[in-house]
Structure formats: structure tokens, C-alpha cells
Amino acid sequence: MSDRHGAFIWYELMTSDIEAARAFYEPVVGWTVTGQSDMPGMDYRMISAPDAMIGGAMQIDEEMARGGARPVWLGYIGVEDVDATVAALKWEGGKILIEPRDIPDVGRFAMVTDPQGAPFYVMRGFSDEASTAFSSDAPGHCAWNELSTPDQKGAHAFYEGLFGWTNPDSLPMGEMGEYRFLLSGDERIGATVEQKDRPAIWLYYFRVPSIPAAVEAVKAHGGAIMMGPMEVPGGDHIIIGSDPQGATFALVGRG
Numbered sequence: 001m002s003d004r005h006g007a008f009i010w011y012e013l014m015t016s017d018i019e020a021a022r023a024f025y026e027p028v029v030g031w032t033v034t035g036q037s038d039m040p041g042m043d044y045r046m047i048s049a050p051d052a053m054i055g056g057a058m059q060i061d062e063e064m065a066r067g068g069a070r071p072v073w074l075g076y077i078g079v080e081d082v083d084a085t086v087a088a089l090k091w092e093g094g095k096i097l098i099e100p101r102d103i104p105d106v107g108r109f110a111m112v113t114d115p116q117g118a119p120f121y122v123m124r125g126f127s128d129e130a131s132t133a134f135s136s137d138a139p140g141h142c143a144w145n146e147l148s149t150p151d152q153k154g155a156h157a158f159y160e161g162l163f164g165w166t167n168p169d170s171l172p173m174g175e176m177g178e179y180r181f182l183l184s185g186d187e188r189i190g191a192t193v194e195q196k197d198r199p200a201i202w203l204y205y206f207r208v209p210s211i212p213a214a215v216e217a218v219k220a221h222g223g224a225i226m227m228g229p230m231e232v233p234g235g236d237h238i239i240i241g242s243d244p245q246g247a248t249f250a251l252v253g254r255g
Contacts, residue, residue: 003078006163006184009123009131010076011047011055011142011204014069016245018043018059020222024243025057028217029206029251030140033057049140054133071247073204074111075145076121077163078131082108085122085162092158114158116149116200134189137207143252144205145182145190152180152194165189171233201248203240208253211237231255 003009015021022033022045032048043059060069079085082100090096093115100110107125114120125131135141149155159165163184171179173193180192208214211229218225218241226248228239237255242248 003125003131004185005078005080006165007078007131007187008075008134008142008145008184008189009078009125010121010133012074012076012121013047013055013057013071013247014060014064014074015057015071015243015247016060016065018045018057020244021057021247024221024223027221028214028223029208049138051138052132052141054141071243071245072119073202073247073249074120075142075202075204076109076123079122079124079163082110082122082124086110086112088162089122092161094158114149114155114200116151116155118147118149118155118200118202120202135207136188139207139209141207142204143207144250146203146205146250147182147190147192147200148195148198148203149192149200150194150196150198151200152177152192155192155200156180203248203250205238205250205252208251211239211251211253211255214251214253215239229255 013021025031026033034046045057046053047055047057086096086100089112095113098111100108102108107123109121109123111121133142136143147155156167166183167180169181173179177194181188182190215225215229222244224242226240226242229237231237236252238250238252240250
């Protein structure tokens with residue numbers, strides 16, 4: 001895959017009820033989610049925005065549930081060499097949840113956490129086609145990647161060293177500290193916020209045409225609004241919500 005080292009290239013929903021998740025996200029975000037998967041050993045569905053695939057949904061099976069899997073959104077970060085990245089990650093205090101392995105005809109990946117415990121994937125795809133899963137302005141794509149962490153300074157040292165990200169500027173938030181922006185190359189991909197009393201987690205903001213319409217769709221299809229709607233710099237509005245299976249998600253769009 002021709003993606004830059006450190007770019008977000010795919011988003012994945014792990015869920016306890018994949019059909020119910022499909023029935024929720026299609027009207028809420030405007031995605032198309034494929035039907036029953038023919039992948040051996042798992043039910044994995046592809047998620048498409050109006051113009052491109054942006055991710056997948058995976059059914060949590062009994063073995064995964066016994067191992068502690070729960071409904072959650074996870075991001076894939078593209079790397080030049082999965083094995084070398086995993087080795088560096090372990091040295092810097094990260095943990096390996098799934099050791100590096102190949103997906104035939106797709107790519108090599110590993111599931112990991114940062115030193116504070118936030119889970120994500122690293123991957124090198126076999127295709128030469130670049131991912132467009134992350135796009136700040138395309139409907140249905142992820143427009144923002146936000147890390148909540150109990151150790152913001154430590155998280156920045158880890159991610160900047162591993163992926164070459166930079167933090168050229170920040171937004172002061174009073175008692176909440178700084179909202180520190182993240183750049184991958186010249187592209188602003190998200191930000192970090194320090195929340196010492198909460199577990200470390202990545203939150204992904206998917207773009208929708210209308211936040212008021214999305215709020216009504218969330219409520220109508222069994223989800224819950226946890227925060228918002230609220231306006232953010234630049235004129236967009238955001239919400240943070242929970243889907244019917246308990247996975248936290250976020251949406252951004254016009255108010």
C-alpha cells in the first residue's frame with residue numbers, strides 16, 4: 001500500500017451484534033455495510049461511504065468475548081514495516097495483543113496498545129492503492145482522530161517517535177489543559193486531550209452532512225447521545241454517542 005508511514009488507513013468496529021450494528025450505522029452515518037461475510041472463521045463486513053470503502057465490522061465471537069473483547073471502534077495506522085514497528089513499540093512500552101500476521105492478499109498487521117493502554121492496529125497493505133478512509137471533508141469518512149489519555153506528555157513521546165507525528169500547535173482549554181493537535185506529514189489528523197481519571201482510548205469522528213439529522217437518527221435507532229451537539233472551531237458541530245451494543249462513536253458535520 002502506498003500510504004505514508006503514520007497515516008490512518010482503516011477503521012474497524014468490533015461488535016456483539018453485527019446485524020444490529022449494520023441497522024444502526026447505515027441510517028445514522030449514511031454507510032453501506034455488506035451482508036453476511038464469506039470470510040472463513042469470522043463474520044467480517046465491509047463499510048462503505050458514498051465514494052469508497054472506509055472500514056469494516058467484525059462480529060465478536062464467544063472465544064473473543066471470553067478473552068475480554070467488547071464493542072469498540074479501532075483504527076489502523078499504516079506503517080512501512082509491521083515487524084519493525086512492533087519491535088520498536090514494545091521497546092517504548094507498548095503491548096502486543098495480536099502478534100504480526102498476514103491476511104492473505106490483503107496485508108500484514110498487528111493489534112497493539114500504547115503505553116497507556118489505548119488499543120489500535122498497525123498494518124502494511126499489499127495493494128499499491130492509497131487509502132482514503134481518513135478524509136477531513138468527505139461524507140462517511142473519518143474526519144478526526146482523537147486520543148484521550150491519562151498521560152498526554154508520554155503519549156506524544158510514544159506516537160511522535162513511532163510514527164513521526166508532530167504537534168506544532170495546541171488549543172488552550174483552561175482547567176482541561178491543552179488540546180494538542182497531531183500532524184502526519186503536512187496533514188492535521190487529530191488531537192490529544194489529557195483525562196487522568198479515564199482509560200486511554202482513541203475516538204473517531206465520522207463526517208455526516210447534518211448533525212441535527214444524525215441526532216434524530218441515533219435516537220430513532222436505539223443509540224444514545226453522550227455529549228453534544230456542540231460547535232467546534234471552524235463552524236462544524238459534533239456529537240459523541242453510544243451505539244446500541246455499547247461502542248462509543250463520534251460524528252462531525254454542519255449544525
